[in-house]
Amino acid sequence: MKYATQKLAYPYFIAALSLFLVQVLAGVLAGSIYAIPNFLSESLPFHIIRMIHTNALLVWLLLGYFGAAYFLIPEESERDIHSPRVAWLQLFIFVFAALSAVVSYLSGIHEGREFLEQPLWIKVLLVIAFLLFLYNVSMTVLKGRKTVVTTILLLGMWGAALLFLFAFYNPSNLALDKMYWWYVVHVWVEGVWELIMASMLAFLLIKMTGVDREVIEKWLYVVVGLALFSGLLGTGHHYYWIGTPGYWQWIGSLFSVLEVMPFFAMVLWCFHMVYRSGRNHPNKAAMLWSLGCPVMAFFGAGIWGLLHSFSPVNFYSHGTQITAAHGHMAFYGAYVMLNLAFFTYALPQLRNVQPYNQILNMWSFWVMTAAMAFMTFTLTFAGVLQTHLQRVVGMGFMEIQQQLGLFYWMRLLAGAVFLVGALVYLYAALGPASKQVSPSATLQPAIK
Ligand code: HEM
Ligand code: HEM
Numbered sequence: 535m536k537y538a539t540q541k542l543a544y545p546y547f548i549a550a551l552s553l554f555l556v557q558v559l560a561g562v563l564a565g566s567i568y569a570i571p572n573f574l575s576e577s578l579p580f581h582i583i584r585m586i587h588t589n590a591l592l593v594w595l596l597l598g599y600f601g602a603a604y605f606l607i608p609e610e611s612e613r614d615i616h617s618p619r620v621a622w623l624q625l626f627i628f629v630f631a632a633l634s635a636v637v638s639y640l641s642g643i644h645e646g647r648e649f650l651e652q653p654l655w656i657k658v659l660l661v662i663a664f665l666l667f668l669y670n671v672s673m674t675v676l677k678g679r680k681t682v683v684t685t686i687l688l689l690g691m692w693g694a695a696l697l698f699l700f701a702f703y704n705p706s707n708l709a710l711d712k713m714y715w716w717y718v719v720h721v722w723v724e725g726v727w728e729l730i731m732a733s734m735l736a737f738l739l740i741k742m743t744g745v746d747r748e749v750i751e752k753w754l755y756v757v758v759g760l761a762l763f764s765g766l767l768g769t770g771h772h773y774y775w776i777g778t779p780g781y782w783q784w785i786g787s788l789f790s791v792l793e794v795m796p797f798f799a800m801v802l803w804c805f806h807m808v809y810r811s812g813r814n815h816p817n818k819a820a821m822l823w824s825l826g827c828p829v830m831a832f833f834g835a836g837i838w839g840l841l842h843s844f845s846p847v848n849f850y851s852h853g854t855q856i857t858a859a860h861g862h863m864a865f866y867g868a869y870v871m872l873n874l875a876f877f878t879y880a881l882p883q884l885r886n887v888q889p890y891n892q893i894l895n896m897w898s899f900w901v902m903t904a905a906m907a908f909m910t911f912t913l914t915f916a917g918v919l920q921t922h923l924q925r926v927v928g929m930g931f932m933e934i935q936q937q938l939g940l941f942y943w944m945r946l947l948a949g950a951v952f953l954v955g956a957l958v959y960l961y962a963a964l965g966p967a968s969k970q971v972s973p974s975a976t977l978q979p980a981i982k
């Protein structure tokens with residue numbers, strides 16, 4: 535770490551990890567309600583817990599990207615962040631908005647659209663925080679060395695901010711409402727967030743493999759091109775049954791196939807760079823996460839996404855547990871693991887500790903990843919059964935839910951194991967720094 539303002543990332547990462555814990559705890563509560571349907575039904579109903587679960591997820595992922603930007607931009611641009619004060623103000627507003635959202639959900643105040651439930655004034659605060667961020671990092675990048683990594687990262691961040699503006703547009707026509715809703719929900723995760731993912735991975739690869747920047751950047755262009763080309767029209771896979779014209783059946787099905795490509799390219803890219811370098815970076819845990827991320831994203835987003843993307847399949851599977859299975863593994867693989875990889879790389883430098891307990895961190899990788907895989911499988915089985923009973927046999931929704939009890943218990947079990955993995959990660963990342971793993975294993979020089 536060379537620049538003092540890189541330290542700005544630290545409070546962002548702490549805030550992100552705290553909300554990660556909130557998110558997972560809310561998930562376990564929501565999963566308990568699935569297993570024991572009347573659990574908490576009077577005091578804290580399911581829909582409120584679900585809002586906290588999904589909103590905390592999105593907010594902590596964003597906090598992770600902000601922190602990562604403050605960490606990597608000084609090194610890429612070869613200058614300090616334009617204004618540390620603005621960065622602190624942004625953090626304060628963002629966290630305040632997030633906590634206010636939780637309080638307002640708990641008091642039953644929310645808007646109806648899934649993921650965008652935040653009351654209007656909180657949405658405005660989020661936009662203000664986003665603008666402060668964009669101003670701060672854009673100024674830094676404009677005045678410094680320009681690299682492909684920062685250009686793509688900024689493109690992703692600007693794109694995410696602009697698309698969020700569609701959250702303010704809520705037409706009363708339900709078909710139009712859904713159309714614009716997906717501009718945020720789909721184009722974020724299958725468009726601009728993929729740019730953020732690719733640029734953060736590129737930075738990690740440049741630092742850890744030592745492969746020439748030019749080589750890594752060439753791949754970055756390919757991934758970004760594939761992501762935008764496939765992801766924008768891929769939105770069609772959400773336009774099958776909402777009242778949009780029939781041509782979306784074809785566009786959605788075709789472009790969903792292409793959507794697998796950027797994720798597959800990222801797998802090839804990361805493994806190829808790591809094998810090509812042959813260099814043994816001392817932060818093995820960060821390397822593990824950086825390789826695990828594209829693999830799990832490929833399965834969760836690519837394979838589990840494609841699974842239900844063809845319109846004749848989606849006709850049956852739409853809105854079942856299959857969707858939830860895909861949502862979990864995709865978010866976990868692509869964006870949760872991305873952030874956990876970046877934290878694992880940056881935190882030892884930010885905290886000025888020598889290789890912290892990497893063994894524990896790597897255990898948390900395997901525990902969380904295995905638990906998430908198991909959860910995805912149980913939800914997939916539940917979803918296939920649900921699809922069959924509901925859409926083929928024609929049984930009633932609630933009757934089917936009772937048949938699925940066993941799967942929901944197994945999902946809860948997987949969730950509890952995931953929670954343990956998350957706690958181990960937190961301990962390894964933020965707990966007392968443990969002694970050096972091997973004498974040669976020193977990380978980058980710490981900040982003076
Ligand atoms: C980092 C880990 C996790 C991620 C990325 C994640 C992500 C998500 C997402 C994206 C949704 C919305 C799904 C949809 O709309 O189809 C969701 C809902 C849900 N999650 Fe998680 N989650 C995680 C951990 C957990 C854990 C540990 C549990 C515990 C069992 C859990 C239980 C649930 C439940 C019960 C729902 C509601 C599903 C529904 O409405 O049918 N999640 N989660
Ligand atoms: C990292 C990238 C991705 C993430 C985080 C993600 C996440 C999600 C989530 C949370 C939902 C549920 C939305 C809701 O509440 O209704 C969803 C739905 C869906 N996703 Fe993805 N997804 C990703 C990539 C993909 C890809 C690449 C494909 C196709 C190849 C895909 C196909 C679908 C389809 C077809 C649905 C609608 C399911 C239904 O009809 O119920 N997704 N995705």
Ligand SMILES: [Fe+2]
Nearest residue numbers: 720724768769
């Ligand atoms: Fe999508």
